[in-house]
Amino acid sequence: MPFTLVSEVFFEEDIKKSRFQAIAAPVENEQEIKAFLEKYLDLTTTHQCWAWKIGHNVRFNDDGEPSGTAGRPILATIEGNELTNVIVLVNRWYGGIKLGTGGLVRAYGGCAGQCLLLAEKIELIEKKNVKFNCIFNEWAIFQYELNQQQIEYTEQYSAEGVEIIARLQLHQIEPLADKIQYVTRGRESLKLMDDAND
Incomplete structure (x- = not known):
């Protein structure tokens, strides 16, 4: 049974001097996704990586991070939580220490996962x-x-x-x-x- 989020939720953590901030929100359609990404566009970030899932449709974006190290791990946490109609954006402010591909996967996936743990979930009624x-x-x-x-x-x-x-x-x-x-x-x-x- 798929679930979605009740409302927006935030989580922040520092990993090796880089600041990571995850924002998760329920979305119904691509217009709401576009509005969400415009609302949280932040030019002070080094990277704004995201993933969303609505039904069978999924998209993700690494925003300049090495391919597969950001958007895909974020999507994996959405699917791992059996969620749909959800977008998760993870902002990164680079702190000067490279994390390597494994470190990036853990940082983006972990931050998104912690954020979703804080979220109140409800059964999605089609x-x-x-x-x-x-x-x-x-x-x-x-x-x-x-x-x-x-x-x-x-x-x-x-x-x-x-x-x-x-x-x-x-x-x-x-x-x-x-x-x-x-x-x-x-x-x-x-x-x-x-x-x-x-």
């Missing part, structure tokens, strides 16, 4: 984006249903009625699909949206 339409007098019924189940949604009004986009946990999809069929007497159906376009 969600899907769905959409459906209804006419105005049906919307009150669906609005009540969505609010009762604490489902996030947005609604768009048009002359014909309402288009609703909602984010559902997997177990909520079928009951809502049945309800839509019932309330609209088969006129409307629930459509799953492609994750790439959500």
Whole structure:
């Protein structure tokens, strides 16, 4: 069962005069990753190495450290903790003593690992984006249903009625699909949206 983080967490340590600082955060998509990296862009660092994992997608960056000594060990700690939808950034301020490739792997992986140990983790509940339409007098019924189940949604009004986009946990999809069929007497159906376009 995959887990993610509840909130951002920080960890700092000095290794042979170099200062290492890890920041881990939950992320949902590439826009959030980009925003996170922009937020923590720090030109005083010698290296800003990172790794992230969302579902089956992973990326990592050594930012000028020898290949495989920074980003990959950070990613290994994310996967070792059975985490997903997570980014870990490790900043290094070089202190004048070279650590060697083994030392770098231990420093980056270790700092990321310590940071993740401090983090509060929650089970990741897979969600899907769905959409459906209804006419105005049906919307009150669906609005009540969505609010009762604490489902996030947005609604768009048009002359014909309402288009609703909602984010559902997997177990909520079928009951809502049945309800839509019932309330609209088969006129409307629930459509799953492609994750790439959500």
